[in-house]
Amino acid sequence: MxxxxxxxxxxxxxxxxxxxxxxALERAKSHLDFCAVTGHAMWPDIPDRTEETAFVVDFHQAGFEKLRAHWDEVAAQLAACNSKELVTxxxxxxxxxEYGDHHIVSPSDSLPLIYRDSPAQLKEDCKVPALTVCHHIAYTPGYRGINWDKFDETVTPLIEVCSKHGCGMSETAPYPYYHNMGPRDSRNTVYEGLRRGYHFGFVGSTDHHAGFPGSYGDGKMAVWAEEKTRESIWQAMLARRTYAVTGDRIECEFSVNGAPMGSILSPDDDAPRRIEYRVKGCYKLDKVVIFKNLRPIHIDEGLMLFPSPDDNHYKLRIEMGWGNNKADLFRWLGNVTVENGSILSVEPCFRGRSVLAPSSTNTDGFDDVNDIDSKLLEVSAQRASWQCFSVKNVSPLHPLTSSVILELEGSPETQLTIDVNGHRQTLTVKQLMEGGYSAHMKPYHSQAFKVHPIFTETEYSVSGTLTDDTHGGKDFYHMEVYQANGSCAFVTPVYFG
Ligand SMILES: [Zn+2]
Structure with a gap:
């Protein structure tokens, strides 16, 4: 797949x-395989409008009205964009x-915009194939977090476990909630839903509010699909063959008795359970944890992963941004050429401007705020080049840098010539394994870039097989991956029963 x-x-x-x-669709096409763009449509139990709630009620109503007025053209634009490059x-x-926020997703271009009181009514009455996804689930019950008491996995087979709002996996997961909608609540985590015996797939999304689908660091979903077509991706979503990442595109395979993530197997089969997994990260791994019923049964510890003399695959990350000018886009042009080795792939980690909700009563579009033409320009065995744009970091703990990650094949003697906006250096893989470097565009308070240390395949890849010698029973197994740079992957369980 x-x-x-x-x-x-x-x-x-x-x-x-x-x-x-x-x-937004141009941005999606430049770095994603598939996307939806989800207009805010309704809030059936919106609070009464008082002096205190007027701002919240008004900007929501104005937004809903705007979508209603333009629905036909929005749907037509999404439909027209569906192609081999980008599936929409x-x-x-x-x-x-009452139910928590949901988005409805459909492979049908005739999905009607209808107004109902619950996700189940919405799915039933739209009369086309559709599913709903519950998102930012960990908010306080009643404050648009999930309501596990009313959860219906036949309506909502997928749960968004991380996004720009933070991560809702568990109380101790990284990325707690700090949006003005409030904190994370134990009663509404992913772990709580799993404890109750529900079956669902994990997805990540950005929930970006300034038209940059897939903006790096806000969350993305992976699917294992037969082909890159709408039908295949849809089937993968229905089968829960999905997982979530917070940032980097960490490759994860996970199966039990040969059945992939998202499968539901018989609890009566009393043969030992064979768990197989493979992780290929994008940075040094921190740890990979396999859980049974939310208890760790196996851990690969990143501190114990050392470069091996046999390694001939490497990852090199070049990160660009910083600076002191909040509004203006700064243009980066970079390239890497390789001697005595080759480039296997390049992963784009491009960001848009960081916006999560309106900050004033102005709900107008600012149409060009996402006219940010970041893209890979060339990827061949000997050379990769790219263009990307950055704005100032929101705060020291909230970066808006963009990066590219090169996967290389070679040896410690492989030579790399790295050119970022005219700053050029030639170094070997061996030198970059010892440490990276940074450079500034101007004397001070300036845009800057960083070439990270190179990591080798034994530092970013693990795989294994375990046997759980149990004799049947209702259990579930899942995997979580943590990288040393804070990027995580949360992999959908295989369920028994
Ligand atoms: Zn949203």
């Missing part, structure tokens, strides 16, 4: 949010204090 990357929950100026839909899905979003 093919590993494909997408974002089926993000926003732009078609409702409250910023940036044109046209630019139709979608829109329902807020709900």
């Amino acid at each position: 093919k590993l494909l990357w997408g974002d089926i929950h993000n926003h732009c100026g078609i409702t409250y949010g910023y940036g044109s839909l046209k630019n 899905f139709q979608a829109y979003e329902m807020h709900s204090s």
